[in-house]
Amino acid sequence: MNEHDQVAAMLAAKNAAPIELDPARTALIIVDMQRYFTQPSFPFTDVFEKMSPGVCAGYLRRVRETVIPNIRRLLQQFRLNGSTIVFTAVGTETNDGSDLACWARALDEAGMSLLGSRIHPPVGDPSWQIDPALEARPEELVVNKLSAGTFATTDLAHQLRTRGVDRVVITGVVTDVCVSTTAREAADRDFKVVVVSDACTTFSEKLHQANLETLHVFGWIRNVDEVMRLTQREKMSQTTRV
Amino acid sequence: MNEHDQVAAMLAAKNAAPIELDPARTALIIVDMQRYFTQPSFPFTDVFEKMSPGVCAGYLRRVRETVIPNIRRLLQQFRLNGSTIVFTAVGTETNDGSDLACWARALDEAGMSLLGSRIHPPVGDPSWQIDPALEARPEELVVNKLSAGTFATTDLAHQLRTRGVDRVVITGVVTDVCVSTTAREAADRDFKVVVVSDACTTFSEKLHQANLETLHVFGWIRNVDEVMRLTQREKMSQTTRV
Amino acid sequence: MNEHDQVAAMLAAKNAAPIELDPARTALIIVDMQRYFTQPSFPFTDVFEKMSPGVCAGYLRRVRETVIPNIRRLLQQFRLNGSTIVFTAVGTETNDGSDLACWARALDEAGMSLLGSRIHPPVGDPSWQIDPALEARPEELVVNKLSAGTFATTDLAHQLRTRGVDRVVITGVVTDVCVSTTAREAADRDFKVVVVSDACTTFSEKLHQANLETLHVFGWIRNVDEVMRLTQREKMSQTTRV
């Protein structure tokens, strides 16, 4: 067995450890499923298409065909369970992008030089909104961040702790940037972390897989079917009965 | 060109952007080069060897033959330049590991069940010390963390800001866990980030490469030779002259 | 001279140190000047009036006659100078107040038991809005916090740093709780702090004075006239000329 396969097998063994997802203590975090990340014809994908025509095709298809339907399944069940639901978003709070972290401002500059427009929209802009297929309800949290990680520039840790949440189920885009950073931050702040392998994606399937492999260190990787089973009411009442 | 190659080419193009490393504004961060991470026969590698014999061989060889010599080169030059130098470490500050983030406590539990000892040593333990090949000088910072990211549980952001540092050169182990998380945190906190590709490593070369690819988003990937050139005195005085 | 007078004289001597307020590096922070803090007939003052009739009279008069007019003067000049302007607010982001820090939830409980309503409004509620006399412009920052200190639960530090702001002029209500905590947090995060003595107030003049005395340790106490002089254009161009 080569080096990587040996490491991957070890991580898979670790991943077999059980994880319980009591709805009262578990939040669903939906990372950056905003229109400008989920749909074509916004500067985010436009700038990448300009750099490398066709580079976004697989990504946008996976978002549409897999990620959105899978998050919808999770949303329905977590809502039914009364769990905490958090949508994250990225947008400038000052209109001019000057408040974004430097690496995100560099993306805006690429957008300016290639397209004449910045990539990150202002908070409240139509393209900043959560994809209509996943709309947030009034009682659900939408936190805007200026960073890849959600914890760096929002009050999310405080929001979760005051509600008694100590574990998070993470979904959204893109796996290797905002999803991975948010998962790492959460685990470092002592939240148990489940990343849903088929409810997140990125531009390269290979980077998606490699990043999920590393995230085994920080918590659990589960697919949507598994999370649905871990959080279904029937199972929970059975558990209570036993 | 397949999806991943197309993405990789785009990231490589981004990486061609210039970065300046003025010694007064740049810190060298050496992540977790502690004996128990760099040398065999400590619980860290022992537990992995127990799980999967031979899994650490390549990692330990790369640490010894590549990472340590390359960090030594950087250390010498950054010291000559009077730049800020930071060593990070992981260790329990309460002896019993109860203070580590939950994902790190899970590693300790694996150590307990497989070897009868925890993986993470107490602060000050000989195995907690920085590898003797890289010893910290008294005026250099050694920050102990309880997390993968250095910013989550130390005063590093404050330390860097009070010294006027706004860019960091990151090295150490392991690429995909503590190095990557620290790089992401730094970029999210508005520090410009350079990750030195041949001054860090992890257990799988494939995960090392994949994680470096993602880190292009957060900053610059440079090898040791390039960082040496970017920080050499001759070049700097030429710059000043011009 | 008695103990306190001796300490106060020492603090006054410290306060004589000069402070420069370059508009590009200075932000005006207006703490919690929301309707429910600035006007009668909201649960905030109602609950205190219920506990102790008349206890809010002096506070509300000082807000109306001194604090609001003085903040208006500062606002006008800081806007003219193009300085960063930040309004803070307190409100629940989950409607039910469960996300507020525990000490603020205790206030809500007092409101529930004495008046049948919570003290802190939801974000966006008319009573949550900034007092109309001070309305925020679209390009100005309004940050909602769940805490007394603004830095604990908002991205304000990031917002200030990405704009190159390294000093803050703090005003608002109430001096000894949210103003004082925000000033302490700012100074601890390496921002130079000016608290404007006659642009903030609290329920007891005595506590207002005592808290300002302690805040000498963290920065500078100046009155509105002094801050107006320190930030007026004429003075600044003279400085530049000299």
Place this chain on the structure above:
Amino acid sequence: MNEHDQVAAMLAAKNAAPIELDPARTALIIVDMQRYFTQPSFPFTDVFEKMSPGVCAGYLRRVRETVIPNIRRLLQQFRLNGSTIVFTAVGTETNDGSDLACWARALDEAGMSLLGSRIHPPVGDPSWQIDPALEARPEELVVNKLSAGTFATTDLAHQLRTRGVDRVVITGVVTDVCVSTTAREAADRDFKVVVVSDACTTFSEKLHQANLETLHVFGWIRNVDEVMRLTQREKMSQTTRV
């Protein structure tokens, strides 16, 4: 009744609310009881004496006669109960004080100009050590901070949360600066806060009293006898029996 007395009466009524101090969930925090704060003939008190001869006499007497004996009583009982014990300290981690928050560097500069030496010692210096009357045991936490508040520049929040601590009993010096800031930070991070009125002090009794009055907003003010009763084993077993 005048304004302040009316406010004080209202705060005293609030303070009558009960607070439980289960030893497993409660930490004793001893703020900055380092030699250079507790004993004469170090630059900290020397610089104030130089500015205003005699200004430290009352403070040093209260530290010696009241604060140290009272903290010793608490220490003994909290140790017996197996509660978490935390000592905080202030010291430069870079020898030159450049890492301290700006307001603390200003104090160092006053020391340099009046005495030729900085006020804040390096970590590990004899004057940096905790007062020998209160020595920390190896299993107790000593966290060094660069700020007035302990949470701003240490991992204390993480340390408390990973141990299941959700309430803190705060003692030490000086009431209006480091004690008050730490208490505010703790309450803002959702820890229940008890400040022990006769186990902390500052340079002016009047500022001590005024700051304690404000701290009623953030939690509970109790004296040492009350905290001893709230944490004594007999009472606890009675509680359990009932």
